Amino acid sequence: MTAPAVIEEEAAESAGSLTVVKARHPGRWIAGAVVAVLLAMAVNALITNPAWDWPVVGAYLFHPSVLHAVLFTVELTALGIVLGFLLGTVLALMRLSRVPLLTSVAWGYVWLFRSVPLILQLLFWYNLAALYKQISFGVPFGPAFFSVDSMELIGPVTAAALGLALHQAAYAAEIVRGGFLSVEPGQLEAAAALGIPRARQILRIRLPQAMRSIVPAAGNEIIGLVKGTSVVYIMALPELFYQVQVIYNRNGRVIAMLLVAAIWYLVLTTVLSAAQYYVERRFGRGLARALPPTPVQRARRILTVRRAARRQRLAANGGGQR
Amino acid sequence: MSTPMVDVRGVHKSYGPLEVLRGVDLRVQAGEVTVVIGPSGSGKSTLLRSINHLEKIDRGYVTIDGEFVGYRRSGDRLYELRERDILRQRTHIGFVFQNFNLFPHLTVRQNVTEAPVSAQGRPRDEAEALATELLAQVGLSDKAGAYPRQLSGGQQQRVAIARALALRPKVVLFDEPTSALDPELVGEVLEVMKALARSGTTMIVVTHEIGFAREVADTVVFMDAGRIVEQGPPPQVLDRPRHDRTRAFLSKVL
Ligand SMILES: Nc1ncnc2c1ncn2[C@@H]1O[C@H](COP(=O)(O)OP(=O)(O)O)[C@@H](O)[C@H]1O
Numbered sequence: 080m081t082a083p084a085v086i087e088e089e090a091a092e093s094a095g096s097l098t099v100v101k102a103r104h105p106g107r108w109i110a111g112a113v114v115a116v117l118l119a120m121a122v123n124a125l126i127t128n129p130a131w132d133w134p135v136v137g138a139y140l141f142h143p144s145v146l147h148a149v150l151f152t153v154e155l156t157a158l159g160i161v162l163g164f165l166l167g168t169v170l171a172l173m174r175l176s177r178v179p180l181l182t183s184v185a186w187g188y189v190w191l192f193r194s195v196p197l198i199l200q201l202l203f204w205y206n207l208a209a210l211y212k213q214i215s216f217g218v219p220f221g222p223a224f225f226s227v228d229s230m231e232l233i234g235p236v237t238a239a240a241l242g243l244a245l246h247q248a249a250y251a252a253e254i255v256r257g258g259f260l261s262v263e264p265g266q267l268e269a270a271a272a273l274g275i276p277r278a279r280q281i282l283r284i285r286l287p288q289a290m291r292s293i294v295p296a297a298g299n300e301i302i303g304l305v306k307g308t309s310v311v312y313i314m315a316l317p318e319l320f321y322q323v324q325v326i327y328n329r330n331g332r333v334i335a336m337l338l339v340a341a342i343w344y345l346v347l348t349t350v351l352s353a354a355q356y357y358v359e360r361r362f363g364r365g366l367a368r369a370l371p372p373t374p375v376q377r378a379r380r381i382l383t384v385r386r387a388a389r390r391q392r393l394a395a396n397g398g399g400q401r
Numbered sequence: 402m403s404t405p406m407v408d409v410r411g412v413h414k415s416y417g418p419l420e421v422l423r424g425v426d427l428r429v430q431a432g433e434v435t436v437v438i439g440p441s442g443s444g445k446s447t448l449l450r451s452i453n454h455l456e457k458i459d460r461g462y463v464t465i466d467g468e469f470v471g472y473r474r475s476g477d478r479l480y481e482l483r484e485r486d487i488l489r490q491r492t493h494i495g496f497v498f499q500n501f502n503l504f505p506h507l508t509v510r511q512n513v514t515e516a517p518v519s520a521q522g523r524p525r526d527e528a529e530a531l532a533t534e535l536l537a538q539v540g541l542s543d544k545a546g547a548y549p550r551q552l553s554g555g556q557q558q559r560v561a562i563a564r565a566l567a568l569r570p571k572v573v574l575f576d577e578p579t580s581a582l583d584p585e586l587v588g589e590v591l592e593v594m595k596a597l598a599r600s601g602t603t604m605i606v607v608t609h610e611i612g613f614a615r616e617v618a619d620t621v622v623f624m625d626a627g628r629i630v631e632q633g634p635p636p637q638v639l640d641r642p643r644h645d646r647t648r649a650f651l652s653k654v655l
């Protein structure tokens with residue numbers, strides 16, 4: 080049913096006193112109501128069905144072993160992303176360089192590490208110690224200065240972080256390269272015409288503009304990796320997913336423990352999404368005519384406008400105008 | 402005879418099978434303004450880009466103030482310079498692009514100070530003072546903190562001119578600086594360029610603005626199909642062209 084728009088007739092009396100009446104959208108209200116009912120049903124099912132085991136969820140959500148696991152997941156993600164993007168940026172620069180050997184090596188790296196499944200790479204690094212018992216440092220193909228036991232150098236944690244980072248680097252390289260290519264060629268010409276040194280061209284002109292397309296893609300990768308760390312469970316490392324498995328194997332509360340893990344993954348990705356929003360704004364500087372307000376700024380603005388409107392209404396009523 | 406500020410000799414340039422410059426000779430004395438006109442595709446941009454070595458030429462050479470661009474001469478040989486040295490040479494050659502090519506993520510002031518600091522190693526406060534002065538010169542003192550996208554096309558091009566001047570170049574090359582502008586914005590950019598010409602800046606300007614050529618050019622050069630067809634003072638080339646091709650071109654743009 081469409082409610083006819085109410086036209087305030089007295090408003091048309093003089094141009095100075097015209098009142099603007101906002102358009103009504105009954106369709107939106109109906110759609111909203113339907114979704115609200117469905118949502119209420121879902122929440123009801125979540126809360127009232129005892130199978131979800133909420134008391135257990137509550138008991139384990141902040142359990143020290145779970146918190147440790149969350150921390151370890153965060154550490155693995157951070158290591159994987161930071162090392163991955165550092166190496167990825169180097170690979171991207173190699174790929175874009177004018178040296179054919181560098182270009183081919185970078186291409187080969189991406190080809191290899193994108194082609195082999197992550198889980199396989201992780202197991203490979205984990206078992207590398209068996210392959211090379213000793214790792215020597217010295218002149219290539221020449222005498223060694225010192226050697227270390229590879230088990231010491233590549234422990235399970237290092238193997239996991241290394242595996243994640245090396246795998247991540249292949250994707251990061253393509254993201255960074257894509258970002259660099261997205262910068263308008265005229266920008267590089269202008270920088271070259273001004274005689275700006277090459278390293279400075281990359282850091283000051285190219286990278287900041289590339290960031291605009293790198294950040295959303297990198298955000299995706301980071302969030303992917305938060306969850307991707309869960310494959311590390313095959314190396315029996317106490318990250319979040321492995322830890323909840325350990326607990327539910329002991330107490331049998333599978334659903335509740337999976338919920339605990341899910342909630343933590345949600346929290347981590349939410350924090351990251353918010354961070355991404357602000358990082359994108361930072362690199363959007365100058366690219367839009369004016370930056371849109373952040374959600375916080377918008378909420379504040381709405382509140383001030385509301386408050387002002389209420390004050391006005393009160394004043395009007397107090398004046399006895401109606 | 403004094404050595405010209407810009408000396409272009411027998412320059413050839415091909416893109417694959419397409420010969421775009423077929424032996425171009427051009428001399429510009431210090432303080433002179435040379436306007437290059439000619440039909441689209443005749444090689445005007447390629448010529449300007451060859452002068453500051455954005456394009457590598459196949460034959461011939463270019464010198465700026467007696468120094469080979471892109472090469473070092475030793476006896477009878479020209480040795481190709483490394484990129485770093487070419488970049489250093491470019492700081493003597495200002496370039497103003499048709500599409501401005503301002504750095505959108507930097508403020509107007511940062512656009513102007515970037516090259517003096519990073520390419521010429523000037524102290525920051527000196528570069529800042531120079532930027533203030535140049536922005537006043539192009540009439541944009543109040544826009545120093547703005548980002549390029551917040552400016553009109555005419556304002557952006559004026560910033561681009563200030564950015565090119567910030568290097569204190571020996572010559573400034575303009576590649577159709579007003580072609581991307583709305584008609585009502587062309588005037589403000591031409592005014593800045595006229596003032597620059599009057600102040601004795603050596604300029605090579607590719608443009609279709611015949612009025613500008615008539616007013617400020619010392620020499621007008623007409624190019625067609627990769628060659629300079631004729632050149633001379635504005636009245637001679639614009640009013641009494643000797644070649645049919647010049648006449649045909651002028652009848653279209655006038
Ligand atoms: N990078 C390039 N590769 C191939 N052809 C090009 C390139 N740049 C310019 N050309 C060609 O060279 C010719 C001259 O171009 P240009 O110097 O831009 O002419 P103008 O500036 O006089 O319009 C044109 O035919 C153009 O298509």
Ligand SMILES: [Mg+2]
Nearest residue numbers: 445446447577
């Ligand atoms: Mg052109």
